[in-house]
Amino acid sequence: MSLVDASLAAGYTLGDFLLVAAAGFAVLAVGMLYRAVVGPTMQDRVLAVNVLGTNTVVILAILGAALGEPTFLDIALVYALLNFLMAIAISKFTVERGGVL
């Protein structure tokens, strides 16, 4: 029996709790989306999307744990890499002359 099936309270398991937590992270990510839409500067948007991406990584990992799908962690790893590259690349190209890297 894996840890996910351990009962927590009132018949709910740890897996259920983790699913709720993932939903909580998703709600926070939606809040971040507001900043990504409003801006006002380009950097604000990039920053918000970057934070959103970090949240997505956590959501992926938690879902992987809750649903017993370890492959989700690989996807989370790739997503984290892409998220970092996104932030660096956009920072580089929003600045004229590309002086960030």
Added chain:
Amino acid sequence: MWWVADADPASGGDDPDGDAPDAAAAAADSDATGASGSAGAVIVPVEPSSTLRSTVAHVAEAAAADGASAIHLVEIASWRNGDPESEERAAAAERVLERAAAWTTADLDDSEAPAAPDVEVVTAVLGADDYLFGADDYVRVLAEYAEANDADRVVLDPEYTPVGNTTLLQPLEFALSNTPLSVETAPVDRPTRRERFRTEATTGRFVALFGLSLAFYLLLGNPTYWFDAVTGVATAAIVSITLSRVSLDSNPAIPRTPMRILRGLIYVPVLLFEILKANLVVARVILDPRMPIEPTMNRMRVIVGSGLPLMTLANSITLTPGTLTVRARDSDLYVHSLVPWAREGLFDGSLERWTRFIYYGRRSARLPTPRERDDVAILQGPDATEELPIAAAAGGVVDASDAADGIDAADASDGSISSDDASDEVTDR
């Protein structure tokens, strides 16, 4: 004496390749015998660059043609004696000077011009006793040296980048034009840009990167499965062949590299505790309905060396709540602070001390704090002591050198590679 001459004309020094004797002699009587032409000595600031060889060739040819009395190859110290690694940096500078002097001598020997044998070659390291800030200081040092050595011309290498700062050449030319010295940029071909990111390819680096990539690959896959092993070796080979010149800027060495990793491991829990502690305080500030923040931009000059140590420090500062590294220019860190206590904590320099501890050991950790060294400045708000250089930032010049090497290392998907400081690229003072 304010300069450190490795072939001090007066003492006859230990100039490489045995050209010291005539250098010393000629320095003494160059005025009296006054070579064949009227031209005085030429000063060439030297820094390891891709066009150094052709600049030296041009200078040697020109000096032989107009009968200049001497060619002074000078390296302006981007370090200060007594700093961590200053000795290694000085030794690296001497090696560069040695090489440039050898080239110059060889070019003079090959020259057809009748005056060529009369041109002497002198090398010197300038300004190692002092911190030099910006083009004006460089020019002051050069001008003093020129006066002391009766030089009237400065020839600049078009790729000359003191302290790895690509924006300094034009200010330097401009500042030099206000002195009696005549300035010229050597008319040599410049290779494509971005040359600086590449460093020498060595077996040590190749093996280190190969091992790291393979370990990373097998960690994610299944080490016992033959298919993963084969593809892992292939992938690691491709990565290390293409990137070993880019991602490591020095050779891993024993025992330095393992020691650094070990000391880094000591640092991790300390940093985590600091992050947690400060995060709680900042969380309270942010969740407070009044939100009592007083953000300011600050500048701090740090003594940690360039590349990976600088990246470690900058990232530690950013991770510690309340402070955010906005920009790392040479060893000037521009740090944005959210609340005053975070700024004070930053100026106390405990993170800087820890970084020095990781990379250079316990002995180097005990330097005065940035506040004691007076290396800090507040750039905004009522306590501002210095002006915010944002106009300059908006004005145009963007230097590619900054923390690029730090980010570069993280980019290579394994930020834990250790590197050292005797790289060709000298980005701090």
Added chain:
Amino acid sequence: MTAAAATETARVWLVVALTLLGLFFSFVSMVGVLRLPDVYSRAHTASQADTLGAGFGLAAVAITVGLAGAGFKSVLLLFFIFVTNPTAAHAIARAAFEEGIVPWIEGDDRR
């Protein structure tokens, strides 16, 4: 209650505690990004509170899955986030600085 069961209970509650901490710091990060006045101060919470929040969340995952198996990837992910998040925040803040965005100080009307 056997010793094995006791460890399991301890692990379960550790996971719960870590997840809640993660949620709390991510919440702080979101509030910060929404409330703070300029891109630099927003980058503070984006890089710090969020890194810590993600750190706690991933630590919870690592304990749930177990360090022996796939949980190791979670630790790797944690390490990776701790290195890249501040670097990304630095790159963004630096891009803002290069663009000439003046940091907000007290008394500035701009929000």
